[in-house]
Amino acid sequence: MIRPHRSHPLWIAYLLHRLSGLGLALFLPVHFHVLAFALNQPERLDGFLRFADNPLVKLAEFGLVFLLAVHVFGGLRLLALEFLPWSPRQKTLAASAVAAAFLVAGTFFLQAV
Amino acid sequence: MQEMDVSVWRGDANGGGLEHFKVPARDSQTILDVVAWIQQHADPTLSYRYACRVGMCGSCAMMVNGVPRWTCRTHVKTVLKDNAITIAPLRNLPVIKDLAADMDPFFDKWVAAGGVHHPTRTRDEPIEILDPKTPERVETDTGIECINCSVCYAACDTVSNNVDFLGPAALQRAWTLYLDPKDADPNAILDAVSGKGGCHNCHSQGSCTLHCPNGLNPMKAIAGLKRATVSSFFKGGR
Amino acid sequence: MLGLKLYMAQRLSAMVMIPLTLGHIAVMIYAIQGGLSAAEILGRTKGSVLWFLYYGLFVLSVSLHASIGLRVIVHETLGLKGRALEIFMWLSGLLLLAMGLRALVAVTL
Ligand code: FES
Numbered sequence: 001m002i003r004p005h006r007s008h009p010l011w012i013a014y015l016l017h018r019l020s021g022l023g024l025a026l027f028l029p030v031h032f033h034v035l036a037f038a039l040n041q042p043e044r045l046d047g048f049l050r051f052a053d054n055p056l057v058k059l060a061e062f063g064l065v066f067l068l069a070v071h072v073f074g075g076l077r078l079l080a081l082e083f084l085p086w087s088p089r090q091k092t093l094a095a096s097a098v099a100a101a102f103l104v105a106g107t108f109f110l111q112a113v
Numbered sequence: 114m115q116e117m118d119v120s121v122w123r124g125d126a127n128g129g130g131l132e133h134f135k136v137p138a139r140d141s142q143t144i145l146d147v148v149a150w151i152q153q154h155a156d157p158t159l160s161y162r163y164a165c166r167v168g169m170c171g172s173c174a175m176m177v178n179g180v181p182r183w184t185c186r187t188h189v190k191t192v193l194k195d196n197a198i199t200i201a202p203l204r205n206l207p208v209i210k211d212l213a214a215d216m217d218p219f220f221d222k223w224v225a226a227g228g229v230h231h232p233t234r235t236r237d238e239p240i241e242i243l244d245p246k247t248p249e250r251v252e253t254d255t256g257i258e259c260i261n262c263s264v265c266y267a268a269c270d271t272v273s274n275n276v277d278f279l280g281p282a283a284l285q286r287a288w289t290l291y292l293d294p295k296d297a298d299p300n301a302i303l304d305a306v307s308g309k310g311g312c313h314n315c316h317s318q319g320s321c322t323l324h325c326p327n328g329l330n331p332m333k334a335i336a337g338l339k340r341a342t343v344s345s346f347f348k349g350g351r
Numbered sequence: 352m353l354g355l356k357l358y359m360a361q362r363l364s365a366m367v368m369i370p371l372t373l374g375h376i377a378v379m380i381y382a383i384q385g386g387l388s389a390a391e392i393l394g395r396t397k398g399s400v401l402w403f404l405y406y407g408l409f410v411l412s413v414s415l416h417a418s419i420g421l422r423v424i425v426h427e428t429l430g431l432k433g434r435a436l437e438i439f440m441w442l443s444g445l446l447l448l449a450m451g452l453r454a455l456v457a458v459t460l
Binding site: 003004005006008010011014017018078081082083086090 | 178179180181204267268270316317318319320323324333336337339340343
C-alpha cells in the first residue's frame with residue numbers, strides 16, 4: 001500500500017488523518033446511540049459503563065482517544081499549513097502532532113486503569 | 114563487462130507489461146542513457162520522449178522504481194537496487210506507447226487553472242517596470258522555474274483519486290500569475306482555482322514538493338491559493 | 352468535488368471544534384478517574400445550559416465536518432459522484448445531526 005512515491009512523512013501524516021477521521025465518523029453514531037440510553041434506559045447506560053471497565057475495552061478507549069487527539073493535532077497542523085505564513089518545518093510539525101496525541105491518549109489511559 | 118537487469122514497460126493505451134533487458138553498466142550513466150541504449154542496441158521499436166538531455170525541457174520524465182523522475186538527470190547509481198531498475202511511463206496520464214505518456218490532460222489543466230496571461234497593457238505602451246524585491250515578487254520567484262515535466266502530477270495521489278483535480282503544476286502556475294502585478298484579472302484566477310477540481314481538493318500530501326526535480330514547492334503555492342481564496346470569501350467576493 | 356464553500360464549512364467547523372475537543376478530552380481524563388457511572392455523568396450534565404450549548408455546538412460542527420470529510424473519502428476511494436455524492440453527504444450529515452441531538456437531549460435536558 002505504501003508505494004515508493006508515498007513513503008515519506010507527510011504522506012503518512014495524510015494517511016493517519018484520513019484513517020482517524022474515518023474511524024471517528026464511524027464511531028460517532030455508536031457513541032450517540034449509547035448516550036441516548038440515558039433518556040429512557042439509564043440501567044443500560046450503567047451496564048455499558050460496567051462493560052467498559054474491562055481492560056480490553058480500556059485499551060480500545062485508548063485507541064479512540066488517540067484517534068481523536070491525532071485528528072485534532074493533525075488538523076491543527078493543516079490549518080497552520082494553509083492559513084499561517086509558510087513554514088518549512090512541516091515534517092517536524094507532523095511528528096509533533098503524533099507525539100502530542102500519544103501524550104494525551106497515554107495520560108487518558110493512565111487515569112483510566 | 115558488468116550488466117544490469119532493466120525492466121521496461123511496453124504497451125499502449127490498451128495495456129501492456131514489463132519486458133526485461135540486459136544493459137551494460139557504465140560510469141556517469143543516466144536512466145535516459147539506459148533507455149537510449151535499449152532503443153539503439155536491443156529493440157529499435159521502443160518509444161520514449163526526450164529533447165534537451167540537460168534538465169531544461171521537461172520531456173523525459175518516467176517512473177523509475179515506482180518514483181517519478183526526470184530521467185536525463187537521474188544517475189543510475191542513485192537508483193540501482195540489487196543491480197536492477199524498473200522503468201515505466203508516468204503515472205496518472207494515459208499512455209501513448211511504451212514510455213511515452215500522453216501529456217494532453219496535464220496541459221489542458223494548466224489552461225483550466227487560469228494559467229493564461231491577462232494583460233494590463235497593449236504593445237503600444239511602455240513595458241511596466243517591476244521591483245524584484247517586493248514580497249509578491251520574491252514569492253513568485255520560488256515558483257516560476259517549472260519545466261512542465263509532470264513529475265509532481267504523477268506523484269500526486271489526489272490527482273489519481275479525483276479526475277477533476279487540476280494538480281500541483283497547474284495550481285502553482287496559477288499562484289505565480291495571481292501574484293503578478295502585470296496580470297489584469299487576478300479574480301479570474303481565483304475563480305478558476307475554486308471550482309470542483311480546484312486548490313481546495315489538495316490534501317497537502319507533499320509528494321509534489323518531495324519529488325519536484327527543480328526543488329520547487331507546489332504544496333506551498335497551493336496553500337497560498339487557499340489563503341487567497343479564503344480571504345476573498347470573507348471579503349464577500351466568492 | 353470540493354468547492355470553496357464546502358472547504359470553508361469544513362475548515363470553520365474544524366476551528367470551532369479544536370477547543371471543544373481539547374476540553375472534551377480534558378473532561379474525559381478528569382471524569383474517568385475512579386471509574387464512570389451514569390449517575391456521575393448525568394449529575395454533571397443534566398439541566399446545565401452550559402453543557403447543552405457546549406455539546407450542542409459540538410454536534411452541529413461535527414455533523415458538518417464529518418459529512419464533508421466522508422464525501423471526500425467516498426468520492427476518492429469509491430468514485431461516487433454527481434447527485435449520488437450530494438445525497439450521500441446530506442444523508443450522513445443529517446443522520447449524525449439527528450443522533451447527536453437525541454444524545455444531547457438525553458444527557459443534558
Ligand atoms: S530531456 Fe529535457 S529535461 Fe530531460
